[in-house]
Amino acid sequence: MVSLDLFSHFREIVIGALKTLSDQGHLPQGLETKAVALEPPRDPAHGDMATNAAMVLAKQAGMKPRDIAELLVVLLNQADDVESAEIAGPGFINLRLEIGFWPKILRSILAEGENFGSHDIGQGTPVNVEYVSANPTGPMHVGHCRGAVFGDALANLLEKVGFNITREYYINDDGAQVDALARSTHLRYREALGEDIGEIPQGLYPGDYLKPVGADLAQIYGRKLVEMPEEEWLPVIRLFAVDAMMVQIRSDLEALNIHQDVFFSERSLTQGGNDKIAAAIEDLRAKDLIYQGTLPPPKGQLPEEWEDREQTLFKSTNFGDDVDRPLMKSDGRPTYFASDIAYHKDKIERGFNELIDVWGADHGGYVKRMQSAVTALSDGQAHLEVKLCQLVRLMRGGELVKMSKRSGEFITLRDVVNEVGRNSVRFMMLYRKNDASLDFDFEKVSEQSRDNPVFYVQYAYARIHSVLRNAGQLKGGLELSDGALATSDMGVLSHPSEIAVIKHLAQYPRVVRSAASTHEPHRIAFYLYDLASSFHALWNMGKELPQLRFICEDDVVTSARMALLRSVGHVIASGLGILGVEALKEMK
Numbered sequence: 363m364v365s366l367d368l369f370s371h372f373r374e375i376v377i378g379a380l381k382t383l384s385d386q387g388h389l390p391q392g393l394e395t396k397a398v399a400l401e402p403p404r405d406p407a408h409g410d411m412a413t414n415a416a417m418v419l420a421k422q423a424g425m426k427p428r429d430i431a432e433l434l435v436v437l438l439n440q441a442d443d444v445e446s447a448e449i450a451g452p453g454f455i456n457l458r459l460e461i462g463f464w465p466k467i468l469r470s471i472l473a474e475g476e477n478f479g480s481h482d483i484g485q486g487t488p489v490n491v492e493y494v495s496a497n498p499t500g501p502m503h504v505g506h507c508r509g510a511v512f513g514d515a516l517a518n519l520l521e522k523v524g525f526n527i528t529r530e531y532y533i534n535d536d537g538a539q540v541d542a543l544a545r546s547t548h549l550r551y552r553e554a555l556g557e558d559i560g561e562i563p564q565g566l567y568p569g570d571y572l573k574p575v576g577a578d579l580a581q582i583y584g585r586k587l588v589e590m591p592e593e594e595w596l597p598v599i600r601l602f603a604v605d606a607m608m609v610q611i612r613s614d615l616e617a618l619n620i621h622q623d624v625f626f627s628e629r630s631l632t633q634g635g636n637d638k639i640a641a642a643i644e645d646l647r648a649k650d651l652i653y654q655g656t657l658p659p660p661k662g663q664l665p666e667e668w669e670d671r672e673q674t675l676f677k678s679t680n681f682g683d684d685v686d687r688p689l690m691k692s693d694g695r696p697t698y699f700a701s702d703i704a705y706h707k708d709k710i711e712r713g714f715n716e717l718i719d720v721w722g723a724d725h726g727g728y729v730k731r732m733q734s735a736v737t738a739l740s741d742g743q744a745h746l747e748v749k750l751c752q753l754v755r756l757m758r759g760g761e762l763v764k765m766s767k768r769s770g771e772f773i774t775l776r777d778v779v780n781e782v783g784r785n786s787v788r789f790m791m792l793y794r795k796n797d798a799s800l801d802f803d804f805e806k807v808s809e810q811s812r813d814n815p816v817f818y819v820q821y822a823y824a825r826i827h828s829v830l831r832n833a834g835q836l837k838g839g840l841e842l843s844d845g846a847l848a849t850s851d852m853g854v855l856s857h858p859s860e861i862a863v864i865k866h867l868a869q870y871p872r873v874v875r876s877a878a879s880t881h882e883p884h885r886i887a888f889y890l891y892d893l894a895s896s897f898h899a900l901w902n903m904g905k906e907l908p909q910l911r912f913i914c915e916d917d918v919v920t921s922a923r924m925a926l927l928r929s930v931g932h933v934i935a936s937g938l939g940i941l942g943v944e945a946l947k948e949m950k
Contacts, residue, residue, distance in 0.1 A: 366470035367481075367871035369400045369411060372457065375444075376400065376413050379437040388433050393422050400457075402869070409448070409456035410865065416453035427453025464864045465852035471867060471929040472848040476936040479874040484525030490709050491517045493720035494615065494622075495532040498607040499543045501571055502614040502775040505722070508800065509751040510775075511791040511942070513720040514620045515883040516749070518940045523878040528714070529622040532705060535604045536628045537698070542566055543607070544600035548587070550576025551599070555585060569772075575606045617779045618788065619942055631704045639696045642704040642739070643674070643689055651677045651738055657685060676703075681734035699728075703735045706746070710736070715744040718881065723752045723797070749881060751796045757803040782807050785943045789816035792887045792941055810949075812898075815891045819934060820946050822894035825901060826931040827947040829912050833924055836913055840921060847925035854922045857910060859900045863926065866896045870933050874940075883940065890937045897930050 376398060383389040397418040400411045416431035423430060431453040438447035438455065443463040448456050471478045493513020496506045517527045534540070546567040553559045554577040562568035579587065579602060587595045608625070615622070631638040646652050655675050674690040676699075689700040709717055717736065721728070729748045736746040756763040756773060763773065779787055786807045793815050794800045812818050834842055841847070855864065870889065877885035904911040912923045935945040 366467060366868075367875070368467070368868040369872045372411060372444075373398065373400045373413075375441050376415055376434070376438070379434055379441070380415060380419070382437060383433055389419075389423055389425075389430070393419055395419070403456055408450065409446075409458040411457050411459075412450070413455050413457070416455065420453070431455055461856065461861065462853065464861060464868070465855070467864055467868045468852055468925050468929045469848050471932050472844040472925060475844060475932050476939060478932055479870045479936055480522055480524075481871070481875055481878070482524040483875065483878065484520065484523050486524065486526050487716060488528065488714050489520055489525045489716040489718065490528050490530055490712075490714040491520070491718045491720070492530040492532055493517075494611075494620075495534065496611060497534045497539050498604045498611060499539055499567055500569055500607060501610050503772045504754055504756055504775055504778050504802070507618070507775045507778065507787065508754050508791045508796070509720045509722060510615065510618060510620055511788050512749065512751055512796050512883065514618070515788070515792055515886075515941050516718065516720070516881055518942060519874070519878050519881075519883050519886065522874055522940055525716075528624060530624040530626060530709075531622045533604070533608065533625055533627045535600075536632075536701070540600055540604055541596065543603050544596050547572050547575050547579070547599050547603040548595065551579040551583075552576075552588060554580035555588065571610070572603070575603055578602075578606070614775050617776055618784055626705065626708075628701060628705070631701060631708070638708060639700050639704040642707045643696075643700060645707065646676060646703075646735075646738060649738060651680065652689070653677065655686070657688070676731075676735065676738075678731045678734040681737050683730045683734045687731045699731060699735075702732060703739070706732070706736050707739050710740050710744050715740065717744060717746045719746065719748045721748055721750055723750045726750055747881065749796055752799045754791070755799065755801045757801050757806075759805045760803065763804075778802075785820070785946075786816050788942050789819070789887060789938075792884050793891075795882065795884050812895075815887070816943065817949075818898075819890045819894045819938070820943075821949055822897045823931055823934045823938075823945045824947060824949045826897075826927045826934075829927055830924065830931075833913050833920065837917065837920060840917060840924070842924055842928075844928060847921060847928055850921040850925045851918050852922045852925060854919050855926060859903050859910065860923075860926065863893075863896050863900055863930065866893050867929055867933055870937070886937050886940050890934060890941075893930065893933065893937075 377395055380389065380393065380395060380398075384391050384393065395415075398413065398415045399418075400413045403409055403412040416427040416434060419430060420427040428449065431449045435447040435449060435455055438444055438457065441447075443460050443466075444457055445460045446458045448458075450456050474480075491513055493516075494502075494506060494510045496502055502510070514529070517529050521527050542565060546562065549559045549562065549566070550572045553573070579599065587598065643652060653675055654672050656670050656672055657675070671692065673688045675686040676689055678687045679685060687699055688697055689703075691697055706717065719732070725748075729750075732748065733746045736744050756778075782804060790802055790807050791800070807814055807816065810817050810821075830842060833840060855861070870893075873885055873889045877883060900910070901912075908914075912927060913920055914923075931945075938945045
């Protein structure tokens with residue numbers, strides 16, 4: 363079932379009116395109407411929606427915008443559910459809907475429940491969303507949290523509009539960092555055997571989280587690994603430590619209710635006699651996109667300090683990058699970029715032409731080269747979008763909470779979840795656009811007030827279910843199922859505050875559609891807060907004006923208001939579901 367999308371519905375009416383005008387000879391035939399839009403007016407006093415039709419078609423039609431608008435409003439004023447169509451300014455048209463239209467929104471919501479707002483924009487198109495991908499060198503800290511929540515909510519949002527989503531985690535289990543992890547674990551292993559290891563050397567990981575891993579190694583191997591040379595014990599401990607860290611990382615993700623479909627190992631790119639990195643380089647070489655050459659010195663670096671050596675380079679400047687990029691190190695090993703090229707080539711070969719990577723803001727300089735590689739590998743058929751997540755500052759009562767991963771003293775993701783709960787963490791990580799910095803204050807997210815958005819939204823949902831329970835007790839013969847409430851006489855919902863809530867509900871499909879098209883799940887969080895505010899305002903009016911109370915002596919009115927409440931509840935639950943936040947029927 364397709365949701366009743368207020369703006370799409372009336373856009374079709376506008377497009378139909380334009381076709382009629384063309385058929386009547388008032389407008390040219392074959393006008394391109396793709397740019398015709400219906401949107402909320404800037405000032406709600408001007409009506410329920412506005413269209414730019416006359417403005418965007420004027421040049422094509424060879425007419426003045428206002429002349430087109432004058433023709434169009436005549437037909438729109440005759441359309442079903444339109445109370446009035448009026449010209450504003452140079453040719454915009456404001457539409458005001460009849461009050462009898464709004465019950466259709468409630469009936470659509472009651473028919474669909476939490477599926478209201480769904481679309482089929484994606485039409486099953488496969489999309490790979492890679493997020494988190496934290497180095498497996500320790501437990502996840504709060505710095506990873508925002509990207510994890512953002513990526514998961516974005517995946518939920520895209521599924522809501524019909525895309526076929528694969529959630530992926532790239533395990534960086536090769537290179538210098540995991541070698542440092544292995545050496546750090548080896549020290550903890552020797553410590554577990556009774557050795558005094560002293561200070562952890564600079565460049566290794568000093569955290570106590572490796573002590574249990576070292577103890578497990580001691581129990582399994584005894585002193586066997588101590589007696590081996592490093593080149594023998596390093597790969598053994600590296601694999602063991604990475605596996606142990608990934609167990610912990612998966613547990614941390616579970617604490618946020620994040621479950622990914624694919625965990626892709628970087629080491630798998632060169633294992634099993636199939637060197638995918640070399641294959642990717644040869645693929646680019648066959649396209650004449652690889653050459654041996656030198657690079658100019660980095661900006662700000664004096665030429666005499668620059669090591670001018672020949673390198674294997676990818677022609678990323680062919681695709682808009684500022685310089686070409688090296689693929690091989692001086693020792694002959696591939697660069698991290700070469701590994702990432704091979705990884706994205708693997709994604710493309712798995713059938714993904716739509717790729718989304720969620721990275722930390724510190725990787726912003728890496729975006730263009732990776733997009734260049736994806737375009738080159740796929741001959742322009744695949745598209746990579748990179749979403750950067752800015753840093754999160756942890757606060758407590760307005761004071762910055764400091765952390766240092768390198769010293770081994772840091773606040774883990776699990777610490778944050780355990781203190782304030784998964785729901786608060788997820789909602790607040792999404793209550794700001796991903797590319798804007800975010801302050802997360804432990805005290806603020808624990809408040810039970812309007813200033814705490816997640817509480818405010820969840821409280822609205824809990825209030826709704828409290829009223830529904832009370833209605834069931836006080837109105838024993840009143841049927842409260844969605845099907846029964848959909849038959850209510852909703853025409854009795856005529857107070858401006860009631861209509862305001864319904865109008866807010868009607869916005870939801872458009873909000874979902876626009877949030878999905880822009881890849882911005884924070885729009886859902888903002889919408890939910892505004893909807894909760896509209897609902898709480900209606901609740902408070904009922905306390906002051908008895909005739910607006912949800913449960914009243916008139917069963918017809920009570921039933922209609924229960925239909926309204928159920929509809930608000932469904933939309934809140936739907937939006938929270940996209941964000942991965944639980945809709946609570948009772949607040950403790």
